[in-house]
Amino acid sequence: MGRITDNRADIYQEITDQMIAMIEAGTRPWSKSWNGSPAPNIPLRSTGVPYRGINVLTLWVASMTKGYASPHWLTFKQALALGGCVRKGEKGSTVVYANKIEVDADRGDRGGDQGGEDGKRQVAFLKRYTVFNAEQIDGIEAKYPTPAPIITATNPDERDAELDALFVRVPVTVRHHGSQPYYQPSSDHVVMPEFADFHTSDDYYSTLAHELCHASGHVDRLARPTLISTKREDYAREELVAELGAAFISATIGIKLHDREDHAAYLASWLQALRNDKRCIFTAARLAQDASDWLLSRMAVETASEMEEAA
Numbered sequence: 001m002g003r004i005t006d007n008r009a010d011i012y013q014e015i016t017d018q019m020i021a022m023i024e025a026g027t028r029p030w031s032k033s034w035n036g037s038p039a040p041n042i043p044l045r046s047t048g049v050p051y052r053g054i055n056v057l058t059l060w061v062a063s064m065t066k067g068y069a070s071p072h073w074l075t076f077k078q079a080l081a082l083g084g085c086v087r088k089g090e091k092g093s094t095v096v097y098a099n100k101i102e103v104d105a106d107r108g109d110r111g112g113d114q115g116g117e118d119g120k121r122q123v124a125f126l127k128r129y130t131v132f133n134a135e136q137i138d139g140i141e142a143k144y145p146t147p148a149p150i151i152t153a154t155n156p157d158e159r160d161a162e163l164d165a166l167f168v169r170v171p172v173t174v175r176h177h178g179s180q181p182y183y184q185p186s187s188d189h190v191v192m193p194e195f196a197d198f199h200t201s202d203d204y205y206s207t208l209a210h211e212l213c214h215a216s217g218h219v220d221r222l223a224r225p226t227l228i229s230t231k232r233e234d235y236a237r238e239e240l241v242a243e244l245g246a247a248f249i250s251a252t253i254g255i256k257l258h259d260r261e262d263h264a265a266y267l268a269s270w271l272q273a274l275r276n277d278k279r280c281i282f283t284a285a286r287l288a289q290d291a292s293d294w295l296l297s298r299m300a301v302e303t304a305s306e307m308e309e310a311a
Helices: 006-024 054-066 076-081 161-167 201-216 232-253 263-276 280-298 304-310
Strands: 093-104 120-133 173-176 182-184 189-192
Touching: 006 054, 006 093, 006 120, 006 263, 006 280, 054 093, 054 120, 054 232, 054 280, 076 120, 161 201, 182 201, 189 201, 201 232, 201 280, 232 263, 232 280, 263 280
Parallel strands: 173 189
Antiparallel strands: 093 120, 182 189
């Protein structure tokens, strides 16, 4: 498998530009609902295994802008193999595959890691491929129904016993007092306002997911450097990780992401981070996926990586 250089750079910029355009329009690409759905589903491969990281965001954007309700995505060949046919004139959406290959350390391209004692080094590559939503394909409707969320809150104004049972399994202390939610790294605990102070139960649980994503970065867990950094740009990156992580968790367990009151200020900080670094959203999505995996595994909810291993 060859390393893609110029194409890789184009992918970084292309996807970053998509995210910037939506944020400039005042929309968080990871929280917008569409087609009457209360919250987005995690996009699924043809096998039913969820996509991860940046691909979740790119396919959410595609669904949002093109109005797809189905979470299922297939390549052209996969559709044909299932007896389906992509309708004439339909345009696909981009997803990426990231990995590393081992090359001789003395090769001229120095885009990878330092060489090892064996004269080899790891070189990262990013490859794009095209997928189509199930709604763009004829002949496969019966094979790909929309999956039900793990939990759907029955009353938006009351606590949900099933959701409480999931969150209580996360080994992080949560204290209820005050008017602002936050995570305190030095004492390793989350502070949440009382449930009654939130407009809906979704607001409460998605905010709790956000703060627990911060907690996942503690030195004894995922040891995420941005959690304790005093740099302004790292603060924005850490908030983006927690925001994306909460979006991944919310979509997995079936709750709607809370629309923050400080929405505009955070959008501005994220825009600056994305404009300064075309890889920022890729890194944030990867770290958010790690945070989401950590929380969901503690909740005993099967994660995408576990599904891939079982497939």
